[in-house]
Amino acid sequence: MAAITxxxxxxxxDHHGPLHHQFESIEQQNESYIxxxxxxxxxxxxxxxxxxxxxxxxxxxxxxxxFVAHEHLSIPMGAFNTIVLLIxxxxxxxxxxxxxxxxxxxxxxxxxxxxxxAGVFLVxxxxxxxxxxxxxxxPGPSFTANKAVFEHNGHVxxxxxxxxxIFYGLYFxxxxxxxxxxxxxxxxxxxxxxxxxxxxxxxxxxxxxxxLVGLYWHFVDLVWIFLxxxxxxxxxxx
Amino acid sequence: xxxDTQSHEHHIVPVxxxxxxxxxxxxxxxxxxxxxxxxxxxxxxxxxxxxxxQTVALIIAIIKALLVIMIFMGVKWxxxxxxxxxxxxxxxxxLMFFILVDYxxxxxxxxxxxxDKAGESATxxxxxxxSQSVPxxxxxxxxxx
Numbered sequence: 001m002a003a004i005t006x007x008x009x010x011x012x013x014d015h016h017g018p019l020h021h022q023f024e025s026i027e028q029q030n031e032s033y034i035x036x037x038x039x040x041x042x043x044x045x046x047x048x049x050x051x052x053x054x055x056x057x058x059x060x061x062x063x064x065x066x067f068v069a070h071e072h073l074s075i076p077m078g079a080f081n082t083i084v085l086l087i088x089x090x091x092x093x094x095x096x097x098x099x100x101x102x103x104x105x106x107x108x109x110x111x112x113x114x115x116x117x118a119g120v121f122l123v124x125x126x127x128x129x130x131x132x133x134x135x136x137x138x139p140g141p142s143f144t145a146n147k148a149v150f151e152h153n154g155h156v157x158x159x160x161x162x163x164x165x166i167f168y169g170l171y172f173x174x175x176x177x178x179x180x181x182x183x184x185x186x187x188x189x190x191x192x193x194x195x196x197x198x199x200x201x202x203x204x205x206x207x208x209x210x211x212l213v214g215l216y217w218h219f220v221d222l223v224w225i226f227l228x229x230x231x232x233x234x235x236x237x238x
Numbered sequence: 239x240x241x242d243t244q245s246h247e248h249h250i251v252p253v254x255x256x257x258x259x260x261x262x263x264x265x266x267x268x269x270x271x272x273x274x275x276x277x278x279x280x281x282x283x284x285x286x287x288x289x290x291x292q293t294v295a296l297i298i299a300i301i302k303a304l305l306v307i308m309i310f311m312g313v314k315w316x317x318x319x320x321x322x323x324x325x326x327x328x329x330x331x332x333l334m335f336f337i338l339v340d341y342x343x344x345x346x347x348x349x350x351x352x353x354d355k356a357g358e359s360a361t362x363x364x365x366x367x368x369s370q371s372v373p374x375x376x377x378x379x380x381x382x383x
Binding site (some may be wrong): 027035038039041044045046049050053056057060064075079082083086087089090092093094097100101130138211214215216219221222225226228229233234235236237238 | 246249250253256259260262264267270271273274277280286287288290291295296298299302303306307308310311312316317319320323324326327328330331334335337338359
C-alpha cells in the first residue's frame, strides 16, 4: 500500500481516485483491485468450506447426539448476533456509499458504527463462550462427564458424550475462527477510519480501498449467515 | 480488459436499495428461526422430515447469501470478469462437497471412529485385522490393514 505513488499527469474525473501508472484506465484499475480482493475471499471460502465439510460429515454420522448437544446453545443470543452482524453489514455498505460521494464525515461515522456493532457481537460471544466453559463443554480432557448439563425441558436426554465433544470441537473451531475474522475486521476498519480522519488521499480520493474493506466485512457476515442455522437451528431428527 | 466496453460512470446505488436489502435479510432470518420450531413432514425415502427442515433452512441461508453477495458486495453491478471470478469460487466450493460421496463408499473405516472403545473399533498396530487381542486400556489406535 505504501509503495503506491500518485500520478498527477493522468487526467481523471473527480469522482474516481488517482489512476496509477501501471493501469490503462480507471476501470481497469478498479477491476484489478476488486478481482484481487475476491481472489483472497475465494481462498477464505475454501478455508471455511473445509470446516463446513467436516461439520456435514460428522453431523450425518451423529445426527442425534449433535441435535442434543446443540440444544445447549442459546437461540436468542445467536439470533441477536445475526441481527447485529446484518446491521453492521448495512452500516459498512453505507460507508462505501458515502465514500463514493466523498462525504468524509458520514464515512467515518459509519465505519465507527460498524466497529461498535462488531464489538457488540464479540461481547455476546464472550457470554456464550463463558456459559459453555462453565458447563465444561470445551473439548479436551476436561470435557464434561455429566450428561445432566444437556438437560432440556426437565429431562436429561440420551447422549454419547464423545460425539457431543465432536460437536463442541466444531462449534468452538468454526465460531472461534469466525470471531478471529471479526477481530481482524475491527483492526482493519479502525485503520481505515483513522486514514479517513487524517484525510489520507489514498482513501479520500479513491473509494475502492473502502470498498475492499467492505467486501471483507460482508464476507464475515456471509460466514455467519451459514453458521447460525447450522449451529443454533439444527432441525430435530424426525 | 478494454475500457471501451465499460461505463465510465461508476454506478452509485441509492441508500433505499441497501435498506430494503437489510429488511429482506431480517425477514428471512425471522423465517429461518420460525421454521426451526416447526417439524416439516418428510417426503418419503431418504427425504425425512429432518432433511426437509434442513433443506428449507439452507435454501433460506443461500437466498440471504445471494442478497449479501449481489447487493451489499455489489457483484450485481460489477464487471463480467469479477462475476466470473466470484461464480468460479463458489462452484469450486460446492465441488468440494463431492468428497462426501467418497466417504459414503467407505463408511466403516473413515472418519476413524476414534471416540469409540478401542476393542470395538480399532485394530492396533501390529495386530492382524479383526484381532480381538486388544489391550482394554481405552487407548485408541488407528485401524491398520
